[in-house]
Amino acid sequence: MATNIDYYELLSVSRTASGDEIKRAYRKQAMRYHPDRNPGDKEAEQKFKDISAAYDVLKDEQKRAAYDQYGHEAFESGMGGGGGGFGGGGFGGFDAGGLGDIFEQMFGMGGRRGGPRQQSAADVQVQVEISLAEAFSGVSKNVEVKTRTNCSSCNGSGSADPNAKRSTCATCHGRGVVRAQQGFFLVERPCPTCHGSGQTVANPCKSCQGSGTEAAKESVKIDIPAGIEDGTRIRVAGKGESGGEGVVPGDLYVLVAVEGHDLFQRDGANIYCRVPLRLTQAALGTEIEVPVIDGSRTKVKIPAGTQAGETFRLRGKGFSVLHSSARGDMYLQVSVETPKHLSKRQRELLEEFEDASGDSHKASPESSGFFARVKEFFEN
Secondary structure (H helix, E strand, O other): OOOOOOOOHHHHOOOOOOOOHHHHHHHHHHHHOOOOOOOOOHHHHHHHHHHHHHHHHHHHHHHHHHHHOOHHHHHOOOOOOOOOOOOOOOOOOOOOOHHHHHHHHHOOOOOOOOOOOEEOOOOOOEEEOOOOHHHHHHHEEEEEHHHHEEEEOOOOEOOOOOOOOOOOOOOHHOOOOHOOOOOEEEEEOOOOOOOOOOOOOOEEOOOOOOOOOEEEEEEEEEEEEEOOOOOOEEOHHHHHHHHOOOOOOOEEEEEEEOOOOOEEEEEEEEEEEEEEHHHHHHHHOOOEEEEEOOOOEEEHHHHHHHHOOOOEOOOOOOEEOOOOOOEOEEEEEEEOOOOOOOOOOHHHHHHHHHHHEEEEOOOOOOHHHHHHHHHHHHHH
C-alpha cells in the first residue's frame, strides 16, 4: 500500500459502519477511481488500489476486528514472505510472529514465546436438581463427578521411576501445545506427547502410560446460595480433571436446575400463586389462608365483588434475593370458578338470583355495559 491512511477514512465511513454501508461506500469510490475511467492517471490507479485493500479488510469481520485493535501493524509487521498479511493472499511466517501473535493476544491462544507455558487440564460440568424450596433457602448438595485424578501408582509424575528426571518434550519443545492452521485461524491444542505439561519421562508409568492421571469418581460438596436462578452455573476451582505433574487442574462447573412447583411460579424475586375462588366467595367476600414459600401461612381478606383476574400483592412474601437478606413479593392471582353439577335446590336459588338481578347495572356493570353496546351496534 502506498499510504497508511486510515481504512475508514479511505472509504469515507465511520468506525461503526455496518457491512452494507462499507460495501456501498466501496462501490462508490471504486467507480470513481477505477482505471478504466481514469486511463493513464497514476494517482487514481493508486487510490483504487488503496480503497480495494481497505475494503478487503473491512468487509471481513475477523480481519476488521484485528485492524480495529492493531491497525496496519496487524497486516504488515513480522509477516515474512509470500505476500504477507490478510490482503496479500499469503500467510508467510504465521508461526513466527505477526498475525500469530495478534491472535494469541486477541483470543488467548498463546503463552509466553520461547519457553514452556502453564497448561490447564479439562473442565468438568455436572448438573444438580434442586426444589424451589431449596432454591429459596439455599442448600448443600453432594455431587458425584466423573473426572481424572493423579495416578495412584506414580502420584501424578507419569514416571515408573519416582526419582527419574523429566526432560523437555521434543514434540512441543516445552511449550505444552502444538499449533495447526485451520483456514484463517492458527489453532493451539495440548501436545499429544506430553499431554500439555511440556515435559516427558524416559520410563513411563505402566498404569497411566505416562499421562500421570487415571479415571476416577469423586464426591464434591456444593454450597448453593439462597435465591439462585434456574440455569445458573457454579464454578468450583480446581475440581475438574487433573492433568498430571506440571498441569493446573481444571475447574468444576455445576449447572443448577430448579424444579417446578405445584402452587408457585417464580419470576425473579417474585412469586405468583393462582387462587381459585367459588362464585359465592368472590361475590360476598371471604378470608382465605394461603401458603408462603418459606413454609409459613398467611391470611388474606378477599373483598366482596372481587373479579376474576384481580391480583393481590403480599409485600416481602416472595423469593429470596441472591446474596441479600431482602425478599421479593408474592402475588395472588384470583380466578372465579363457575359451579358445575348443580343440585336442584342450587339451580333454583341461582335462577331466583338471576330473576332478582334483571337488567341491574349495579350487580353486573361490565356485562350490562357490554350488551348495551351490542344492542346499540345492531340498532345503528
